[in-house]
Amino acid sequence: MVTIKDIAKVTGVSATTVSNVIHGRANRVSAETVEKINSAIKTLGYVPNMSARTLVSNSSKVIGYINHTIPKKTQNIIDDPFHSIFTNILEQKLREHGYYLMYRTVETSEELLTFLRTWNVDGLFFTGVFKDTFFEALSSIQIPVVLIDSYTEQLNVFNVGLEDYNGCYTSTKYLIDRGHRNIAFASPSIKESGVVKERFDGYCQALCDASIPFDKALVLESEMDYDSCKAVSDKLCKLSHVTALVTTADIMAANIMVHLKAGGKSIPDDISIVGFDDIALSRLITPPLTTIHQDIPLKGSLAVDMMLQKLEGNPPRHSQIILSTKLIERESVRSI
């Protein structure tokens, strides 16, 4: 391994001078020496050692991308189209700015804190945090934290999210405007707060604004995978007065749709469906899914921008960015 000392030895200068050149402190070194050192660095193939740097500088250039949804070991991990998009965008932009991405699953706040200190992590990305989860931890963290799709009032924390409430308000209203009155709602478990709760509230409000009484029996909470959605479809079939379904994810909509179709229901003739996300899938299924569009790459991109700004000491103007959504009309809804 080639070290700074090796470069120093070869060029006949001190380690300090080499370090100065590496860090571009050209004013402290003669042009001639700079030249000499740079060429030695090239020919010897010197590569800075981040461990050493981290140790002395208390900055590791490591950014953590935290996964706190514990993958169920017994079950196949569902492929999440957001995940690969985010990872790629985060890594790409961070890399351009000299940072490194560590992907890490944590199950508890304590694990998180330990991880941070183990590596002297410089910054943290989190997705889908909501009230109380990691709350204490988050507030004690001294490094930049950027949340994605999170609902938590933390002054020291930044967030980029979506008009979740509006999104489902829009999709529900869209259905209402087309004559639907008995509209079911399918989503994963509705927590006390968070993305799903917001979307649910949007659904409720749209109902309310149209003077449609809320019916708890029409709220179908379920996992989003293929098998779980079979049950949702079954329930839906029994709810024969229901003519439309609002969902909080295209994946879920698609999974429900296959089962509905297999059960002899026709979409949108028997039941209209609107999704959420507008992932690639939504154009691929039959009928193509009317859905709420969100710009996932943009979300990732803005999140890194925020991170980079904090990292480089230019506090972003807003601690919160809320992206708008829009409804994409395709063919899974009919007017009645």
Add this chain to the structure above:
Amino acid sequence: MVTIKDIAKVTGVSATTVSNVIHGRANRVSAETVEKINSAIKTLGYVPNMSARTLVSNSSKVIGYINHTIPKKTQNIIDDPFHSIFTNILEQKLREHGYYLMYRTVETSEELLTFLRTWNVDGLFFTGVFKDTFFEALSSIQIPVVLIDSYTEQLNVFNVGLEDYNGCYTSTKYLIDRGHRNIAFASPSIKESGVVKERFDGYCQALCDASIPFDKALVLESEMDYDSCKAVSDKLCKLSHVTALVTTADIMAANIMVHLKAGGKSIPDDISIVGFDDIALSRLITPPLTTIHQDIPLKGSLAVDMMLQKLEGNPPRHSQIILSTKLIERESVRSI
């Protein structure tokens, strides 16, 4: 930050002793001292500093997960269902064994080597490497390297892959057995070697074994995204004698299918299609896709197992694991 020295001070012992306790060298320390130190570690919240450890031990516990398919900046990054599955499985298992996952894009061998030395990386995962790409680099690397879906003869490198050749041989033969003679082949760019090339060869061989002359005009190379697949669909429509299509990816099959259907073609009546991968999507589209199944989570899982074995000094018995594929019959193929 709590250091080993702090623990030493508080407990009235030397840093060496603390280190010994941390590393479970209980024989070198009295039970009493062990107790004392452990409790101090707990109450003070000591967390080992990996940078310091790495520096002195030349082992970082960092495993690199290398992405060498440069995301096109101008284009939205396609969501890759493999990616999230792999990342999750790799991270989960590595974590259980005390390792950390860094995700990193490299564009050149040099970048790769630099990355390795920057962090003293302990092991490397790579997907989709084929002949000559990173060849020199890979052979010079002294740490465990596990490849996924790669075709490269490197003695020092391990690989877990698929029966790619058999997979497409099977899907092509399946079509032939059902009376098809004019069978097109759609895939991303066919390189000199690699997964796609193997699958292409399987297709060719099946044709050959059935004495069907190979027709270059039926080979449709294209990007796999929605828009690119429009062109494939258009070509297919012009090739009016073609009754079936073999593809190397479900995503591609699905994208081609939508355009075919939009163009008035009926699947499988006008054209039969078989996919590859058996991702969740294949059951969601209409008609459900007949495809070649592969066990993606298993692939990831075996790859980590190999890595862990190498890391822990139990060289795996095989340097290559080839998973089998099987054809899943659904409804995108008809007999003629």
Add this chain to the structure above:
DNA sequence: TTGTAAGCGTTATCAC
């Protein structure tokens, strides 16, 4: 413009 020396947190060697 360049160099010396101390120190970051940890581990290994060797002595007691």
Add this chain to the structure above:
DNA sequence: GTGATAACGCTTACAA
């Protein structure tokens, strides 16, 4: 059983 001490590669006062 326990503890000095040096060393890992690098940066930063502070000197010269």
